[in-house]
C-alpha cells in the first residue's frame with residue numbers, strides 16, 4: 001500500500017521550512033497540501049503552539065492574519081485514545097485568547113477544555129489532558145473560545161484539526177482508502193489584512209468572500225481510479241454554511257462529529273454548519289477526469305442575507321458578502337489518477353448504541369431580540385449569556401433529553417461541549433440513522449430533540465450557537481455537571 005499516512009513529527013523550528021516547501025508545491029498545484037502534522041510519540045503529544053497576528057500565506061498570496069504557528073489552518077495534531085496531550089501555548093496576539101478542544105470528551109476544568117480561562121497578551125499557558133482510553137476516533141478541532149472575541153479570532157484565521165486515531169482507522173477498507181483533510185474556512189481581506197471591522201453582517205453572522213480549503217483556493221485532490229478516497233471535512237468558518245456536493249459522485253458518510261456511524265450511508269449532498277465535521281468515502285468509479293466539489297445555495301437567514309434583499313433595503317455591500325443564496329461555488333477539484341484494483345466499501349463500521357430513555361427532559365428556546373443600549377442580542381430561554389451562575393445544572397451519570405426550539409428567523413447550529421449527544425428527532429420525525437454529534441443545526445421554526453449522556457467529568461462548561469457572532473452576542477449558557 002502506498003504511504004498514505006506520512007506522519008511528520010516536527011519541532012516548531014523546522015515547521016517553517018516544511019511550510020515553505022508546501023507553498024512551493026501549492027503554487028504548482030501538484031497536490032493540495034495539508035498543514036504540518038504533529039503526532040504523539042509514545043503516549044505523549046507535546047506541542048508548542050503560538051497564536052500571532054502576522055503575515056501568512058492564504059489563498060495564493062500573503063496577508064496579515066491570525067494564525068497558530070504561522071499556518072492556516074493551524075498544525076494538525078494527531079493523538080490516540082489514552083494519550084496525554086500537552087500544549088505549550090503562547091499568546092502573541094494583541095488581545096486575550098484561550099483554547100477550546102471542540103468535540104473532545106475531556107474535563108472542562110483546570111488546564112483541560114476550560115473555556116473560562118483567559119490567556120493575556122504575551123502570556124504562556126500549558127494545557128494538559130489525557131484522552132480516555134475509550135475515546136472515539138474521529139475528526140476534532142481546536143479554536144479560541146474567549147466570550148466576546150470568539151467570532152473575530154476564528155474569522156481572523158485561528159483553527160486547526162485535532163485527530164484521534166483509533167478503531168475507525170483500523171477497518172481494512174478504510175485503511176485502504178487515500179486520506180484527505182478538508183478545512184473549510186472563509187476569509188475577508190482588506191488590503192491584504194484580515195478585515196475584522198465594518199462587518200454590518202455581524203448580526204447575521206459574518207462571512208468572507210474567499211472560500212478557502214486548507215488555506216487555498218480551489219485546490220486539487222486526486223483519487224485513484226477504482227480506489228477509495230476518505231475525505232475528512234471540517235467547517236471551521238465563523239458563520240458560513242456549506243452544502244456540499246461532489247459532481248457525479250455519491251457521498252458515503254462514515255463518520256460525523258463524534259466519530260464513526262454504524263454503517264455507511266449514501267448521500268447525494270451534505271449540509272455542514274459551522275463546527276460540524278463529516279467523514280465521507282468517495283469511490284473512483286467514474287470516467288477519469290476532473291470533478292468539482294461544489295458549495296450549493298443555502299439560505300440560513302430567511303432571505304435577510306442577500307438573495308431576495310441583497311440589492312434592496314439592506315444593500316448588498318452593507319451586509320457584507322452573504323451566504324450563497326443564489327449560486328454554487330467551486331471549493332476544490334477532484335482529479336482521477338492511476339487505476340488501482342477496485343476497492344470495496346466497508347459494510348460495517350462501529351456500532352452507535354441506542355441510548356436508554358432519558359431521566360429528565362428540558363426545553364431550550366433559541367431566539368433574538370433588541371436590548372436597550374446593546375442593539376441586537378441573541379438569547380437562550382430569553383437570556384443573553386452572563387458569566388457566573390450556571391443556567392442549567394445536570395447530574396453526572398444521568399441521561400437527559402433537550403428539546404431545542406428555534407423560534408427566531410435565522411438558523412442556529414447548537415453546540416454542546418464535553419459530552420456528545422444523539423439527535424432523536426426533528427419536529428417529531430425520527431432521525432434516519434444514529435450518530436454521535438456535538439453540533440447540530442436547529443433550523444428556524446424547528447424543534448430538535450437531542451439525548452445526552454453526561455459521563456465521566458463534573459464541572460462547568462457551556463452550550464451555544466456555533467454561528468460565533470451569535471455566541472459572542474449572547475447565545476450561550478453555562479452548564480454545570482454535578483458529581
Ligand SMILES: [Cu+2]
Nearest residue numbers: 412465467470
Ligand atoms: Cu445562531
